[in-house]
Amino acid sequence: MTKTRSVLLLLFIFLFIYSAQAQTNHTVSGSIREKKSGESLIGATVYLLEIPKSGTMSNSYGFYSISAPSGTYTMITSFAGYQQDTTRITLDRNINIVVGLLQKSTELEEVVVSSKKRNENVIRPLAGVQKLSVSDIRNVPVIFGEKDVLKTIQLLPGVKAAGEGNSGFYVRGGAADQNLILLDEATVYNPSHLLGFFSAFNSDAIKDLTLYKGAMPAEYGGRLSSVVDIKMNDGNNKDYHVSGGLGLIASRITVEGPIVKDKGSFIVSGRRTYADVFLKLSSDSTVNNNSLYFYDLNMKANYTFNKNNRVYLSGYFGKDVFGIGGQFSIDYGNSTGTVRWNHIFNSRLFSNTSFIYSNYNYNIDLTSNGNDLLLKSKIEDLSLKQDFQYYVSSRSKINFGFQVTRHIISPAVLNATPGSSFNSIDIQKNYSFENAAYLGHEYTVSDKIRFNYGLRFSSFIVTGPGDFYTYDSAGDITQTKTYESGQIVTSYFNLEPRFSVSIQTNENSSVKASYTRNVQNLHLLSNSATSNPTDLWIPSSPNVKPEIADQVSLGYYRNFSDNNYEFSTEVYYKTMQNQIDYKNGAELRANQNVESQLLYGQGRAYGLELFLKKKAGRFTGWLSYTLSKTEIQINGINQDSWYPARQDQTNNIALVGVYQLSKKWTISANWVYNTGTPATFPSGKYSVNGQTTFYYTERNAYRMPDYNRLDFAATLEGKKHKKWQSSWTFSLYNVYGRENAYAITFRNDPDDPNKTQALQTSLFRWVPSVTYNFKF
C-alpha cells in the first residue's frame, strides 16, 4: 500500500510542476470528427503551423488539446485517407473547436496532397505499434471472403498465425493467450468463432485497431506479449444508414443513425452464418437435426450531453452453437458490455470513466447411451476503470488512472441426471481482484527527442471462499487450507515500468528504443495448436505465480518519397518467467486439483522485423519479414533443457498488394511464407498389447514442412446511385492449391500391416468465395 501512496504522490508532484510551468498559455481543445457521419476520429494529427513541435494526436474518443502562448495560429488537422483541415484560430483564451474532416474521394486521378505531418510513425516514441483502419483490411483477401481484422494483423511483422486459416496469433514469441484483446475496453477471452477459423469481430462494426507488440503504454496491462485495442464505430449522428453484405458463409447487416441529430447516435451490427440452413434442407434426419452456426451482434450508442460530457454504451454478444441430433451440443461465446463517461474537466484535463463487464462461457450437453449431462463453465469480469489525460503543454501530456477488476471463474459445473454414469459436481469457483494504478508521460524534449514512459503498479489478490492446496512433486496434496468468503489467500504486487524514446535523426528518420515489463495473472491451459473453446483459464494462486515478461527493442524508422513509403526495422529480445505447461496425461477438465497437473518454466524470444509499406497511389501494400527464435525451458520436459516453442517460426514473410485497376475494379493479392512450426515426431516404434506404438525421444525436435500460400481478390464497384452503393468481391484462397501440411500423423500402413507410414493432412486448397456488399 505504501507503494500506491508513493505513486500517487509522484503523480501530484508531476501535475503541480507542469501546471505551474504552463500557466501563461491558452488552450485549444475539442474533438475531431468525420464530417459526414460525426464518427470521432482516433489518432488524427493536430498541430499549430507556427509552432513546429506542437503536434498532438486525438485520443480514442477523438479529443485533442493543444496549449500555446497567446497569438494567432494556423491549426492543421490531418488523418490518413481524409482531406487536411486548416483553421485560423486566435488564442486569447481557452477555446473549443470541433474539427470535421472529409474523406478523400477515391478518384483515380487524385493527386496525393503532401501534408507535412505524415511522418507520425517516425516521430512517435512508441516502438512496435501497428495501426489498422478498416480501409486497410478492406481489400486484403481472406478465406471465405469474411473480412477479418485478426487475420489481417497476422500479415504484419512479428505477428504469426496460430495455424492454417486460424484467427489465433502469436506476437513476438508469446502464446495465443498472452494477447490482451480489448473491444471497447472489455477483455474478450475467446476472440474466435468455429474453432478459430473466424475471428469474433465483425469488421463492419469496427472503427480502429491498434496493436502494441512491445512498448505498450502504462494504461494497458494484464497480458504478456501484446495488446490489441479494438474500437467499435460510434454510429452516424447525421443520417440513417443501412449497410450489409451477403457472403458464402455469413451475412451481415448494420444499421446506424442519430438518436438526436449531432448529439447522439447508435449502431447495431449483426452477422450470422448459414451453413445450418443447408443442413436443414437435407431430407436425411441424421443430417437435418444437426445445428452449426455462429452469430455476433455489436451494439453501441452514445449521447453528448454538452461539450464536456458524453456517454457511450457498447455491447457485444457472440455465440457459436454446434449440435448433433439431440446427442451432443456445445455452445460458447463472449458477451461484453461497457458504459463510459467522457468528462472534460477543463480544456486540458480529459477524463474517462468506464464500467466494464465481460463474460465468456461454454455449455456442453451430452445425451447419449442413457447419460444426460450438462457441463457449464464461465469466466466473468466486472471492472471499474478511470483514466485521466492531462495536456500539460504542447510538449507534454500525462496519462494516469486506475483499474479495479473482479474476476470470477467457474471452471466446471457438471449436472448429471440420477441415472447417468456421472456424478453432479461443482468445481470450486476462483475469486480474484486484479487492480492497477498507472502513470505515463508523453514528453517532447526537443525537436528530435521524444519520450513516452510510465509505470504501472499492478496487484492480483486471490480471495476465498475455497480450499487451497499445497502439492508435493508427485502432485499429491500435502496441505489443505480453507478460506472464508472475502478472506485474502494470496496477493501479488508488481511494478511494470514502460519506457520508450525516439530520436529523430533527420526529418524522415528516427531511432527508437524501448524497455517494457508486463505481468499476466490469468493463464490459459492450452496444449493445442488450434483454439479450443473448452480451454481452461486459471488465475494466479499460491501455486501458480504471475507470468512476467521483460522486453527490450531497438528500431530504425524511415519514410521515403514524400512519406509515401514507410520503412521500419526493429530488433527485440524478450524473456518470460513463470511460463506454464502441463504434465503428460494431465486431467484438466472438471478437476479441483488442476494445479497439481502443472509444470513451470521460462521462455525467451528474439528477432528481427522488417516492414516496408507503400501508403498512397494506385498501388498500395506492404512487405513484412520476421526472423525470430522462441524457446522455452520447462522443468520436467526434454530433460529440463531449452527447446523450440510451438510458436517458433524462423522465417516469416508476408507480401500484400492492392492495385486499383480502374474506377470500377480493384485487385489485390497476398502471399505468405513461413518456416514450418516445431513438431514432435517419433524416432522409433514398438509393440504394446499387439498394437504398434510410436517411440518419442524429444519434444519439438522436428519441423512441419515450410508453408506458403497465395490469395487473390478482385472488387467490382457497382454503379453509384445517389443513395445506393454496392460492390462485389471475388476471392480465391490458396491460388496455386498448395497442400500445406496442417498435421502429420503416423500409422500402420493399411495395405501392409508390416509397415508404418506418415500421413499429411492439408486444409483449404482453392477456396473460392464471392461477397456482395451494399450500403444505403
Add this chain to the structure above:
Amino acid sequence: MKTLKFLQPFCMLVFLFSCTKVISVNLNNANPNIVIEGIVSDGPGPYQVKITQTVNFSDPNVFPPITGATIKITDSSLGITDSLKELAPGTYVTQKIQQGITGHTYQLYVLSNGQTYTASSTMPAKVNLDSVTFYITNIFGTKSTSAIANFQDPAGIANYYTFTEYVNGQAINQTFNFSDRLSDGKYIRRQLFNDSSYINPGDQVAVEMHCVDNQVWQYFNTLGQAKGNNSQAITPANPLSNISNNALGYFSAQTVQTGLAILE
C-alpha cells in the same frame, strides 16, 4: 472425456475442405530401447512377461525379442519370489506363482544387458462386469455401433479399468480405459467408442474388462492420448510407464473378466 470424440465430426466439417496424402518424413533413428509387458491376473496362471525392443520407424513391424534376461516376480504379500523361465525368445513365464490374488502387491525385477528395471503393481478388488450391450450412433448419415460395458462402480474408492475388445475373435487395435474420477459409485455404461472398425449385425463381440491400479490406468490413458489423437492438436509423448529406468511398457496386476454379446 467423451466430448472430444463428439468434437471430431465438428472438425470434420472443416475437413470437408481437407485432403490427406502419404508422405515421407526423414525421421531420426533412436537407440533401441527395452519394452516390457507383464501381467499377473486373477485368472489362471502361468503369467507372462514379454521383452522386446524398439526399432526405427522405417523398419518393418518386427520387434526383436530380448533373450537371456533374468526376471523375477515377487508376491510381497505372500513373500514368494518366482524366477521366470524363458519359454520362447523374449517370452518369460511364471513357475511358482500360478494364481494372482486380489489385494496383493506384485513386484517385477528385470535384469537385461546389465540394466535393472523394476515395477510394482497392486491387484485391485474385482468389479463385476454385468453385461455387454450395443449403442448405435448416427452422425451425418454415418452409422456406427459401439459396445457398451455395463457395471456398478463401487462407491468411496478410486477405481480404474481397462478394456480389450474382440470382434469375432479379432482384437481391436485399441486399448480402452476408464477412471471413476467423475463417476464414483455410479452405474457405468461405458461406451467403447471406436471410430475405425465397425461392428456389423451377426458379429460376436467379447469385451475383456480389467480392474487395474492407478499407475497402470495412467499408462493406458497416456497411451490412448498419444495414439488416439489424429489432429495432432496435442503434443504426443511416450505413455507414463510404471517401470523404472526409462523402460517402455507396463507391469500390471489386474483382475480379468469377459462379457460376450452378439449384435442382432
